[in-house]
Amino acid sequence: MANSHHSLSLLLLFLLFLSTPTHQHQSVAAEQQQQQQDEEESDNPITRFRNYLRINTAHPNPDYSSAVSYLLSEANLLGLHSQILHFTPSKSKPLLLLSWPGSDPSLPSILLNSHLDSVPAEPSKWAHPPFSAAKSPDGRIFARGAQDDKCIGIQYLEAIRNLKSKNFWPIRTVHLSYVPDEEIGGFDGAAKFTASEEFRTLNVGFLLDEGQANPGEEFRVFYADRCPWNLVIRAQGMPGHGSRMYDNSAMENLMKSVEMITRFRDSQFDIVKAGKAANSEVVSVNPVYLKAGIPSPTGFVMNMQPSEAEAGFDVRLPPTADPDILRKKISEEWAPAVRNMTYEVIEKGPSRDYLGRPLMTLTNDSNPWWPVFNKAIAAVGGKLAKPEILPSTTDARYIRQLGIPALGFSPMTNTPILLHDHNEV
Numbered sequence: 001m002a003n004s005h006h007s008l009s010l011l012l013l014f015l016l017f018l019s020t021p022t023h024q025h026q027s028v029a030a031e032q033q034q035q036q037q038d039e040e041e042s043d044n045p046i047t048r049f050r051n052y053l054r055i056n057t058a059h060p061n062p063d064y065s066s067a068v069s070y071l072l073s074e075a076n077l078l079g080l081h082s083q084i085l086h087f088t089p090s091k092s093k094p095l096l097l098l099s100w101p102g103s104d105p106s107l108p109s110i111l112l113n114s115h116l117d118s119v120p121a122e123p124s125k126w127a128h129p130p131f132s133a134a135k136s137p138d139g140r141i142f143a144r145g146a147q148d149d150k151c152i153g154i155q156y157l158e159a160i161r162n163l164k165s166k167n168f169w170p171i172r173t174v175h176l177s178y179v180p181d182e183e184i185g186g187f188d189g190a191a192k193f194t195a196s197e198e199f200r201t202l203n204v205g206f207l208l209d210e211g212q213a214n215p216g217e218e219f220r221v222f223y224a225d226r227c228p229w230n231l232v233i234r235a236q237g238m239p240g241h242g243s244r245m246y247d248n249s250a251m252e253n254l255m256k257s258v259e260m261i262t263r264f265r266d267s268q269f270d271i272v273k274a275g276k277a278a279n280s281e282v283v284s285v286n287p288v289y290l291k292a293g294i295p296s297p298t299g300f301v302m303n304m305q306p307s308e309a310e311a312g313f314d315v316r317l318p319p320t321a322d323p324d325i326l327r328k329k330i331s332e333e334w335a336p337a338v339r340n341m342t343y344e345v346i347e348k349g350p351s352r353d354y355l356g357r358p359l360m361t362l363t364n365d366s367n368p369w370w371p372v373f374n375k376a377i378a379a380v381g382g383k384l385a386k387p388e389i390l391p392s393t394t395d396a397r398y399i400r401q402l403g404i405p406a407l408g409f410s411p412m413t414n415t416p417i418l419l420h421d422h423n424e425v
């Protein structure tokens with residue numbers, strides 16, 4: 001395994017080299033301008049990155065075909081093998097799979113994943129149009145998708161370009177997947193891809209996927225995502241005149257539950273506030289809607305207590321939380337049948353792998369890929385922050401579900417966290 005680890009080290013090394021921060025100041029304006037002009041006219045990693053950013057793959061109408069064509073043309077120049085896979089009948093959501101065959105293809109391969117799509121942008125709130133990839137004099141590139149996650153999509157290719165120019169040939173096969181729809185759950189993208197025969201034949205042993213930037217000096221790495229649940233609780237009760245006091249009205253029962261859920265939320269948040277856990281290491285429960293009342297032409301009927309009331313919550317579970325215990329809490333305390341309550345939990349993704357284990361990648365030496373990853377960081381003089389759980393979700397969860405180790409890693413240090421924000425740079 002030593003040699004193949006070496007190949008990953010090198011690849012990571014180059015990923016890191018390519019991720020040097022863009023915030024640099026130069027003293028001579030003219031020189032700067034000339035440099036910028038030269039750079040814009042030549043074909044280099046920055047121009048290729050900007051070309052990719054100019055393709056609008058934001059929802060709700062991502063231009064997947066242009067993005068795939070562009071990446072495919074770059075892959076062809078690098079001599080990579082390519083396939084375009086479709087998992088929808090309309091073939092409107094292509095998945096680009098590139099391969100760099102290793103000298104020993106019988107070994108488990110390395111998969112470098114990124115998603116083609118991005119969240120929408122509100123142009124009026126940006127300093128530059130979000131799909132212009134405008135570059136400021138201090139080197140910042142403004143574009144939706146710059147951090148999340150076209151930077152890694154391009155870095156993978158640039159790393160391969162550099163390795164190839166040094167006549168490096170990996171022992172393990174390296175695959176690159178460019179998947180659609182991550183930002184809307186990945187159901188027609190990574191979910192179907194990882195369940196496919198095509199994926200099985202790749203024999204993936206390790207995955208790198210997206211992570212997040214760090215305003216500080218250290219590289220961040222993510223070993224798990226949180227699992228999102230949509231929780232809806234509903235209360236039913238006797239309707240009655242607004243003047244009456246009686247037990248078990250729908251609103252009373254719902255409000256009791258809201259109080260209990262609020263106390264649970266506080267208990268989790270207190271752990272974070274006390275510095276005992278990161279935000280992503282606790283169960284978050286946030287109310288997102290309340291629905292009750294009898295509409296009237298001017299608002300709501302005020303002298304009537306409604307017979308139904310409902311509330312919705314965004315719940316996020318770290319892999320260390322037991323989903324069965326939370327379900328029990330919901331059915332016994334938050335929405336108990338004895339108070340005429342019902343509930344619905346929609347799990348927006350897996351919370352356990354195929355063997356029933358929590359969805360997380362080990363960050364100790366029992367995972368053979370972990371020391372390799374660490375070594376690569378050290379080799380470029382980088383420092384690694386304490387491994388983290390991502391507060392939200394990525395496509396890596398579908399890979400972890402198969403028991404395959406996966407790390408989220410977007411090598412950006414000294415960079416503000418701007419994913420999904422205005423003026424993403």
Ligand SMILES: [Zn+2]
Pocket residue numbers: 115148149182210
């Ligand atoms: Zn992303």
